[in-house]
Amino acid sequence: MSNNSAHIIVLGNEKGGTGKSTLAMHIVVGLLQDGKKVGVIDLDARQKSTTRYLENRFAHQQSGHSDIEVPKFTTVRQSQAESIKAREQEEQTSFHSALSQFNSKKDFIIIDCPGNDTYLSRLAHALADTLITPLNDSFVDLDLLGQVSPDDYQVKKISFYSDMVWQSRKYRSASGKPPMDWVVVRSRLASIESRNNKRVHAALESLQKRVMFRYVPGIYERVVYRELFPTGLTVLDDKKVNNLSHVSAREEVRTLIENLRLY
Ligand SMILES: Nc1ncnc2c1ncn2[C@@H]1O[C@H](COP(=O)(O)OP(=O)(O)OP(=O)(O)O)[C@@H](O)[C@H]1O
Ligand SMILES: [Mg+2]
Secondary structure: OOOOOOEEEEEEOOOOOHHHHHHHHHHHHHHHOOOEEEEEEEEOOOOOOOHHHHHHHHHHHHHOOOOOOOEEEEEEOOOOOOOOOHHHHHHHEEEEEEHHHHOOOOOOOEEEOOOOOHHHHHHHHOOOOOOOOOOOEOHHHOOEEEEEEEOOEEEEOHHHHHHHHHHHHHHHOOOOOOOOOOEEEOEEEEOOOOOHHHHHHHHHHHHHHHHHOOEEEOOOOOOHHHHOOOHHHOOOOOOOOOOHHHHHHHHHHHHEEEEOOOO
């Protein structure tokens, strides 16, 4: 899909529940509000969180909220074919047909990956112009990128996931594309003052030079991110809600989108 003119944003890591789908939805709505044309591909056909979020949004729009924008979206399923080769071929075909649905009609294609290593997820990583990896505030999550010494934050080992991203980058440069921008975002942060927060921060500062990602400020753990799912809305939608948690959430999401440097 080298002729795809849309900018491909992939939400990926190999860890469940770090906030990929929540971030995907917020980035989608942020881009729509900025007047961008957006298509969404959900590669997590088992959980379908993003698909369901968008279906809820569509239902909300249809129930008298015509001002709510809903992007076009599609889900790509894992193949059930018997041999690995046949599965991979079928998944390549369905993935590329999902992409070509949006090809040249959209400014951005957002791809939400499952929280484990799948062939479809690898295909998406290989095409990412921007890869966003959300990470929770924990050394367990950090291990997904690499092992860091707890004393002086020296990088001891690069993880399988970082290695996979490295392979994707090699593939991109071999096909003459500009370098992938890998952005690591912390999500579901507890408190900026916590000791763990500071330690994970220091470890990421150290890892980013070695693994070559950009580490940018992320989003905090807030009830508001969870409670909007049934209506398919995001913190960016209802500007009339002005309680502190909403305003702070809106600001952190907007800052994140700016930090992605997409336009
Ligand atoms: N910043 C946040 N504050 C509070 N809850 C959050 C936040 N981000 C995500 N959640 C909640 O955490 C859970 C996991 O989030 P989400 O589904 O976005 O993660 P994911 O990385 O897509 O998971 P998976 O790997 O299983 O697809 C959900 O219940 C979601 O509502
Ligand atoms: Mg998800």
